[in-house]
Amino acid sequence: MGEIKRFLRDDGMIKVSRSLKETYQKVYCVKEKLSKKLQREPTLDEISKELEIDKEEITMALEAGYNPEYLYDTIHQ
Amino acid sequence: MEFTNEMKLEFASKSQNEAFARVVVSAFIAQLDPTIEEIADIKTAVSEAVTNAIIHGYENTKGIVTIRCKIVGKLIEIEICDRGKGMSNVDKAREPLYTSKPELERSGMGFTIMESFMDKVEIISELNKGTTVKMYKELKSIGK
Amino acid sequence: MEFTNEMKLEFASKSQNEAFARVVVSAFIAQLDPTIEEIADIKTAVSEAVTNAIIHGYENTKGIVTIRCKIVGKLIEIEICDRGKGMSNVDKAREPLYTSKPELERSGMGFTIMESFMDKVEIISELNKGTTVKMYKELKSIGK
Ligand SMILES: Nc1ncnc2c1ncn2[C@@H]1O[C@H](COP(=O)(O)OP(=O)(O)O)[C@@H](O)[C@H]1O
Numbered sequence: 001m002g003e004i005k006r007f008l009r010d011d012g013m014i015k016v017s018r019s020l021k022e023t024y025q026k027v028y029c030v031k032e033k034l035s036k037k038l039q040r041e042p043t044l045d046e047i048s049k050e051l052e053i054d055k056e057e058i059t060m061a062l063e064a065g066y067n068p069e070y071l072y073d074t075i076h077q
Numbered sequence: 078m079e080f081t082n083e084m085k086l087e088f089a090s091k092s093q094n095e096a097f098a099r100v101v102v103s104a105f106i107a108q109l110d111p112t113i114e115e116i117a118d119i120k121t122a123v124s125e126a127v128t129n130a131i132i133h134g135y136e137n138t139k140g141i142v143t144i145r146c147k148i149v150g151k152l153i154e155i156e157i158c159d160r161g162k163g164m165s166n167v168d169k170a171r172e173p174l175y176t177s178k179p180e181l182e183r184s185g186m187g188f189t190i191m192e193s194f195m196d197k198v199e200i201i202s203e204l205n206k207g208t209t210v211k212m213y214k215e216l217k218s219i220g221k
Numbered sequence: 222m223e224f225t226n227e228m229k230l231e232f233a234s235k236s237q238n239e240a241f242a243r244v245v246v247s248a249f250i251a252q253l254d255p256t257i258e259e260i261a262d263i264k265t266a267v268s269e270a271v272t273n274a275i276i277h278g279y280e281n282t283k284g285i286v287t288i289r290c291k292i293v294g295k296l297i298e299i300e301i302c303d304r305g306k307g308m309s310n311v312d313k314a315r316e317p318l319y320t321s322k323p324e325l326e327r328s329g330m331g332f333t334i335m336e337s338f339m340d341k342v343e344i345i346s347e348l349n350k351g352t353t354v355k356m357y358k359e360l361k362s363i364g365k
Pocket residue numbers: 125129130131133134135159161162163164170171175176177178183184185186187188189208
């Protein structure tokens with residue numbers, strides 16, 4: 001039982017890098033959608049409200065999206 | 078060679094900077110690629126300390142909050158510092174449910190939360206000089 | 222009353238901190254509700270200035286890079302500062318394609334990029350004292 005729990009817990013260890021990349025993809029989808037709807041570039045507030053994610057968090061995901069080395073290379077160098 | 082890095086951030090004691098401070102610390106620690114849970118724990122602790130600096134240290138008046146963050150291998154050290162009111166009794170402040178501002182519906186659980194999400198919490202404070210909270214955490218997920 | 226805010230960040234001159242510096246500046250200006258394009262423009266300019274501080278200012282040796290960021294209304298001021306080598310001829314450095322390190326495959330376009338993504342760029346530099354780059358930009362997207 002303990003063994004199974006440990007396995008599940010380890011498996012549930014999602015790394016930030018992965019979660020930020022997922023957020024990045026969501027941000028881009030919502031940005032496209034809102035651009036069509038509003039006929040202009042959406043602001044960060046508008047994207048943040050639609051996604052229910054903090055504006056500041058979104059800026060972190062933007063970096064992880066366009067710069068894949070961020071989060072990865074540093075620790076492995 | 079062991080990975081080391083450090084940074085220092087200073088910002089105006091405005092509640093709108095709480096989210097900013099949290100993200101700065103997580104962006105810095107994200108270089109180590111911890112788990113979501115580890116980063117969420119650290120953010121919660123940082124949030125409590127920054128809120129304290131703003132509402133208790135400076136009592137919502139103007140002031141500068143300083144955050145220092147250091148990474149040595151898997152070890153993270155975070156220092157949150159204000160030059161505000163300070164405290165005369167740190168042990169009392171640490172007690173669960175103790176708050177000096179019950180009228181603001183504070184829970185008195187800030188330090189308890191920091192202690193439970195971090196490995197160690199040190200508080201250095203002097204009345205009318207200010208407060209420094211040092212928090213330590215070792216990331217368990219790194220290198221897996 | 223007009224919205225104002227400011228922050229100061231110091232970090233070790235390591236190339237891994239370039240991405241970190243970009244996130245900090247974007248998280249700070251996020252308070253002004255920019256578009257993603259505006260964030261990207263500012264990040265590009267910040268990146269060029271931080272890279273210069275690390276590779277030209279400190280020539281990849283140890284040093285501290287300082288970023289100050291100030292918001293006044295819709296206006297953003299960003300200052301990137303090193304206490305490194307400095308430059309004797311700022312006008313020459315600004316010229317498109319001029320680089321003192323062609324052997325590192327530098328493009329010599331850093332300042333040109335900063336100038337094209339920001340409204341105004343000022344460079345203050347003294348040989349063996351260091352360099353400060355000040356950049357200004359007014360956000361157009363806000364207040365819609
Ligand atoms: N930075 C600080 N400056 C001055 N006093 C502080 C500071 N941080 C905490 N305190 C004191 O410690 C008490 C307990 O803090 P905490 O556990 O966070 O509870 P709460 O913030 O809900 O009151 C506060 O009510 C306050 O009196």
